[in-house]
Amino acid sequence: MDHKDDHDSNLRVISVVGKQACGKTALVRSVFSRHEIKHHFDCRAWVHVACGHGAEPDLMKNLLVDILKQVPPRDQTKDLEHKKEEELSEMLHISLMEHRYLIVLDNLHKASLINELLVPFVDSMNGSRVVVTTPNALVQKFADPWTLNLRLLPRLTRKERKRLLRRSITGNDDSGSEMTDLEQRILSSCSSPPAISMLGGLLSAVEKSNWAALINQLGEHPTLDDVMHLSFDELPYMMKPCVLYMALFPRESEVPTRRLFRLWAAEGLVQMQSAEDCFWELESRNLIRVVKRKPDGRARSYRMPAFIHKFFCWKAEELRLLQVQCSPDCVCDSDEQSPHCPQKQAQNTVTGHYGRKVRCLQSFALFDTRKLETQAKEIGALLKSPILDKCLVLLRVLDLEGVYKPVLPKTFGNKLPNLRYLGLRWTALDLIPESVGNLFFLETLDLKHTDITKLSSSIWNAKNLRHLYLSEASIDKSSHHQISSGKYLNTKLETLWGLFIETADSPMLHVLEQLQSLKKLGVTCRPRAAEKVRECASKLKGLESLRLRSRDLFGQAASLDLSNTTGAESLSKLYLLGSLRPVQDLSSILRENLKVLTLSMSELKEDPMPDLGRLKDLTILRLLARSYTGEDLLIKKEGFQNLRVLKLWMLENLGTFKVEEGGMVELEELEIRQCQMLRSVAGLYPIDSLKSVRLRGVGVSSVEVPQRTLVKPKKLGCICHAVNYKKSSRGPSTSSLN
Numbered sequence: 001m002d003h004k005d006d007h008d009s010n011l012r013v014i015s016v017v018g019k020q021a022c023g024k025t026a027l028v029r030s031v032f033s034r035h036e037i038k039h040h041f042d043c044r045a046w047v048h049v050a051c052g053h054g055a056e057p058d059l060m061k062n063l064l065v066d067i068l069k070q071v072p073p074r075d076q077t078k079d080l081e082h083k084k085e086e087e088l089s090e091m092l093h094i095s096l097m098e099h100r101y102l103i104v105l106d107n108l109h110k111a112s113l114i115n116e117l118l119v120p121f122v123d124s125m126n127g128s129r130v131v132v133t134t135p136n137a138l139v140q141k142f143a144d145p146w147t148l149n150l151r152l153l154p155r156l157t158r159k160e161r162k163r164l165l166r167r168s169i170t171g172n173d174d175s176g177s178e179m180t181d182l183e184q185r186i187l188s189s190c191s192s193p194p195a196i197s198m199l200g201g202l203l204s205a206v207e208k209s210n211w212a213a214l215i216n217q218l219g220e221h222p223t224l225d226d227v228m229h230l231s232f233d234e235l236p237y238m239m240k241p242c243v244l245y246m247a248l249f250p251r252e253s254e255v256p257t258r259r260l261f262r263l264w265a266a267e268g269l270v271q272m273q274s275a276e277d278c279f280w281e282l283e284s285r286n287l288i289r290v291v292k293r294k295p296d297g298r299a300r301s302y303r304m305p306a307f308i309h310k311f312f313c314w315k316a317e318e319l320r321l322l323q324v325q326c327s328p329d330c331v332c333d334s335d336e337q338s339p340h341c342p343q344k345q346a347q348n349t350v351t352g353h354y355g356r357k358v359r360c361l362q363s364f365a366l367f368d369t370r371k372l373e374t375q376a377k378e379i380g381a382l383l384k385s386p387i388l389d390k391c392l393v394l395l396r397v398l399d400l401e402g403v404y405k406p407v408l409p410k411t412f413g414n415k416l417p418n419l420r421y422l423g424l425r426w427t428a429l430d431l432i433p434e435s436v437g438n439l440f441f442l443e444t445l446d447l448k449h450t451d452i453t454k455l456s457s458s459i460w461n462a463k464n465l466r467h468l469y470l471s472e473a474s475i476d477k478s479s480h481h482q483i484s485s486g487k488y489l490n491t492k493l494e495t496l497w498g499l500f501i502e503t504a505d506s507p508m509l510h511v512l513e514q515l516q517s518l519k520k521l522g523v524t525c526r527p528r529a530a531e532k533v534r535e536c537a538s539k540l541k542g543l544e545s546l547r548l549r550s551r552d553l554f555g556q557a558a559s560l561d562l563s564n565t566t567g568a569e570s571l572s573k574l575y576l577l578g579s580l581r582p583v584q585d586l587s588s589i590l591r592e593n594l595k596v597l598t599l600s601m602s603e604l605k606e607d608p609m610p611d612l613g614r615l616k617d618l619t620i621l622r623l624l625a626r627s628y629t630g631e632d633l634l635i636k637k638e639g640f641q642n643l644r645v646l647k648l649w650m651l652e653n654l655g656t657f658k659v660e661e662g663g664m665v666e667l668e669e670l671e672i673r674q675c676q677m678l679r680s681v682a683g684l685y686p687i688d689s690l691k692s693v694r695l696r697g698v699g700v701s702s703v704e705v706p707q708r709t710l711v712k713p714k715k716l717g718c719i720c721h722a723v724n725y726k727k728s729s730r731g732p733s734t735s736s737l738n
Helices: 024-032 035-040 059-068 085-096 111-118 159-171 180-190 195-202 209-220 223-231 236-249 255-267 272-284 307-316 370-386 434-438 458-460 477-485 507-515 525-536
Strands: 013-016 045-049 101-106 129-134 289-293 301-304 362-364 397-399 421-423 444-446 467-475 496-501 520-525 545-550 573-577 596-600 620-623 632-635 645-649 656-659 669-673 679-682 692-696 720-721
Touching: 013 024, 024 101, 024 129, 045 059, 059 111, 085 679, 111 129, 129 180, 159 180, 159 195, 159 656, 180 195, 195 209, 195 223, 195 467, 195 656, 209 223, 209 370, 223 307, 223 545, 236 255, 255 272, 255 301, 255 397, 255 421, 255 444, 362 679, 467 507, 477 720, 496 525, 496 620, 507 525, 520 525, 525 545
Parallel strands: 013 129, 045 101, 101 129, 362 397, 397 421, 421 444, 444 467, 467 496, 496 520, 520 545, 545 573, 573 596, 596 620, 620 645, 632 656, 645 669, 656 679, 669 692
Antiparallel strands: 289 301, 692 720
C-alpha cells in the first residue's frame, strides 16, 4: 500500500493472511494509524467483520452502518439503522465517489463474502484502497489479482525473536549483545510472537532472580495458552479482577481510559487514585495496547489484543466474575467452537434479555448500539422486569453510553439503591428522572454529550456524588432557596464539569464557594457572571483543573475579565475561552505552578511568549483559534525550559515562528494547524528532544526541521516528523484524569 507513488490509481484490494494471533490486525492498524496515512487519504474506516461459521442475519447492513458513520458527510448518520440495506449501499457508494478512501475489513473468515462486501466501494481512479485481514487463505483468490497480497508466516527468525523478547522486557532490542542462557532457553522452546511478547512483559515486571523459576513453570514447549495462564497467575492479587473486568468491553474495541477508571472505581476494584498505576502495570506487562495518548504521555484510550480478550473473557466467566452474553445469532470467530466462547442462550421476549437465571447482577453495560431503538426499550423492560427485580438491588454499575434515548422509569432512582455509576454519555436524553437524586451511593453521574440543559436541584440529595459531568447544563432554579442555604449541598464533589451559569446572582455561585473538595471544575457562563465564577474558583484551595468559557447569547466567545486574580493555590491545568484584551501582562493572571495552559479566542495583540516563557513548570501549551492576533511569535533564549508540547491552531495572522537557541530545550512535540499566513518556522534544528513536528494547513515557504525521520505527504502542504511510542519507561503516575 504505497501512499507516496500512485503508479496505479485504480481501487486495489489487499489481503493480509495469517493464522490466529499472528499479528495481522496489529500490523494493519499500525499502518492505518500513521500520520502520513491519515493525511494521504480523505477518509478512513475500520470495521470488524463478525462472522465465523456463517454470517449474522444483518451482517452486511451492520457493516454498511459502521462504515457510513466513519466517512463524510457526517450529517447523514442519523437514523441509519432504520434504512434498508440497498439504501445504505447506495449512500455509501455516493459518499465515497469523490474521496480517496482507505477501508479495512478486519477478521473476514468466509471467502465467499468478499464479493458482496466490495459491491458498495466505488473505483474513482484516485488511489483508494481496501485492506482485508483474514485467517482464510482462500480470500486471496477472491481479492484483487493485480495486487501483491501479504501472507504472514507463523515463525520469525531467531534474530527477530531475540529482538522481540528484549524489546518486550526493556523497551529496546539491544540486539548487539550476546544472548544469555535463559534467553536461548526461552527462544528455543517459544516461537510464537504473541507468546514471546507476553512472556517478555511478565519478565519485565518481576525480579531478574525469579526469571528462571517462572520459565521452569512453563515446561519445555509452552503454548500461547500456557503463557497467558502464567501471566494471569503472576498478576498481583488485587489486579486480577481489574484485568478480567476489561473483558466486559467488546473485542477489538477502543476503550477510553476515562470510562475504564470510573467503572473500576464504581465496582470497588481499585481507588481512583491508583487506577492509573494499575493500568500502567498492565501496559508494561503487554496485556493491553495504548491506542491514543494525552499530550502529557498518559493513555487516553487502549485496546486489548483479540486473543488476550478471548482468554480473559473465558477466565472471567470461569471465575464467575463476569457473565458475557452473546446474541442468539452470534457465532464464534474460529473454525471450531472455541472453549472461550460464551454459550448461546434463548432470548426472553419479556425482558429483552436472556433466559439464563441471573443470581447476582452487579454491572450492566451496552456497547453494540446499532439497534438503537430496540436497546432503548430493552432498558425500560430490564428495570421493570419482575424476574430481575431482586437482582437490581445489587446493581452497582449501569453504563448506557451511546444508547439512543434509553427509557428510564420515573421510579428509576428507587429501584437501584446500591448504584455507584450511571453512564448516560452520548444518549441524546433531554431529561432524567428526578428520582436519580435518591441514589444515595451514586459516585459518578455522566451526562456529557446529552441534550440535558437543566438538572433538578434534587441531585444534591445524592450525598456521595463525587463526579458530575454535564453538557453546559444549569441547575434548576425551582429550589434556589434550598440550594443557596446549603440544605442540599454536596460536600464530597470532586469533579463538576460542564456547568452553565447565566447570571451573576445565580445560587450556584454560592454553592461553588462551599465545594471545597472540588479538584476539576468546568464552567460556561455569560460575560457578567465570569468575574464571579473566577472569584469562586480562587477560593477553592484544592482545585487542580479549571476550564472557564465566556459566551454571549448567540453562543459566541465573549469577554473574560480575569484582571487582578491569582487563581487557586493548587491549580495546575487552566483552559480559558474568551477575550482577554484588557490584560497587558499574562503573568499577572497566571500562577507560576501552571503545568498545562490552553487559550482560545483570547485576542491577544502582543506576543504572549515572553510572559508565558517564564512559567517554569509549564509542560503543555495550546494557543487555539484567535488566541493571538499578531504576526510573529518568538521563543526567547531560556524560555519554556520544561515545555514538552506546543500546539498552535487557527492563528489567522501568524506569519513567522522562531525559536532562539536555548529556548524550549525539552520540547518533544510541535503541532501547527490552519495557520494559513505562516511563512517560516525557524530554530527547531538544535532541539535534540524533538520527536514530532506536524504542520497542516499552513503556507510555509521555509522550515528548519531535523531530517532524521522527516516525511512529507503530497498535496497537503504539511510535514510530519514520525513518532514511535516504545515501551513506557516512566514510573506509575497518580495524576488526575483529564
